[in-house]
Amino acid sequence: MQDVINQLRLVFVTGPSGAGRSSAINALEDLGFEAIDNLPLSLIPRLLDGPPLPRPLALGVDVRNRDFSSEALVELIDHLHRMPGIAVELLYLDCDESTLVRRYSETRRRHPLSPHDSPVEGISHELELLTPVRMRADVLIDTSRLTPHDLRGDIARWFAPSSGAPMSLSVQSFSYKRGLPRGVDMVFDCRFLANPHWEAELRAFTGLNPEVQAYVAKDPRFAGFYARMLDLVVPLLDAFVDEGKSSLTIGFGCTGGKHRSVTLAEKTAADLATRGWRVSKRHRELERRGTNAPMGEQG
Structure with a gap:
């Protein structure tokens, strides 16, 4: 692990499906983060135990992760907070239920929690599952009325490096x-x-x-x-x-x-x-x- 002086910045990116998690991960990648999406939670400690990472790390996690649960994610974040050399943040992309339903209707995508039924039930179930994670968010961005450009701007304001390159x-x-x-x-x-x-x-x-x-x-x-x-x-x-x-x-x-x-x-x-x-x-x-x-x- 890196020492306290050279802390690894680790941002977990999560939220309900359709709220803009992929767009947020792409925006973080553009800001210089190494981005990994859908890595099983059980593999994250092994990733961090490896050689020191040269760049800040953004990890996308959601209900599609093989071993995902809200309790497991919260427990992992608590564990990492106790480890020296890692600065952990939880970014939660929020969105109201009606907007999520509209987005799924427009794209005709299947919801991961209701692949054979209407996305409404899956969306409602996912929002309920993620409630404990939402409550632990360090940064919460409501994307209900955001364009992708607006979201990128909000991501930059929260996560752009504060030193090195000029403002x-x-x-x-x-x-x-x-x-x-x-x-x-x-x-x-x-x-x-x-x-x-x-x-x-x-x-x-x-x-x-x-x-x-x-x-x-x-x-x-x-x-x-x-x-x-x-x-x-x-x-x-x-x-x-x-x-x-x-x-x-x-x-x-x-x-x-x-x-x-x-x-x-x-x-x-x-x-x-x-x-x-x-x-x-x-x-x-x-x-x-x-x-x-x-x-x-x-x-």
Whole structure:
């Protein structure tokens, strides 16, 4: 086993079938975890007794595991908590029953606890079986209303390494009509800027278009707003890193999430990238409707 200074980070990933466990394991793998799914519980101690592992470990466990039981999993976690050199966390992907039923209906998959019958009975039985595990969760994420992208963001916020690589930034655009994005840390409202929606030759385009970006930037209020926004954000980034934050999400909102907010998100992401930050971009409303497809809402 590794000593206390070089603790192995071990994350158990579980939850009801259909709640997003596989997506969570994939997200952890992208964060640098070694991921193993459906390893029998009885083999986990033998895995940990082997040579020291160079990366944090994510283990997916659920009712499909050959020797799975809630009691056995809780007992194993208690045992590992007492062992030096291992930092154990339990990630539970939760989901309400009606959403699980809908997901199974849409995919026409068979539930592992009711392979020959309606998934409803299997889902209800599994939720009951997992109650003791849910109560022991260190991190509980309800995926009932999450997109896969939202889930990946939540996983990153909880499990991204807090040292080594610099803090990762996500810059997002959105429509206020559909509410704030989940997990956004800082929000800027750009509905006061000139709206390309009212220009017939620009309406069908998005803030990814240079002409739309130029139109928004021509607003006399744009330059002052943008400069003051950067003056606020940039000094805070190092402070957040010092605090141990591993990711930060900045949101720009406008009426329809098509023109002004996209322009601001694109420009901000580019400027922060030139300063050496790892930046990802997301345009929520464009993802819903197609990048350059006309949208009925105002941008």
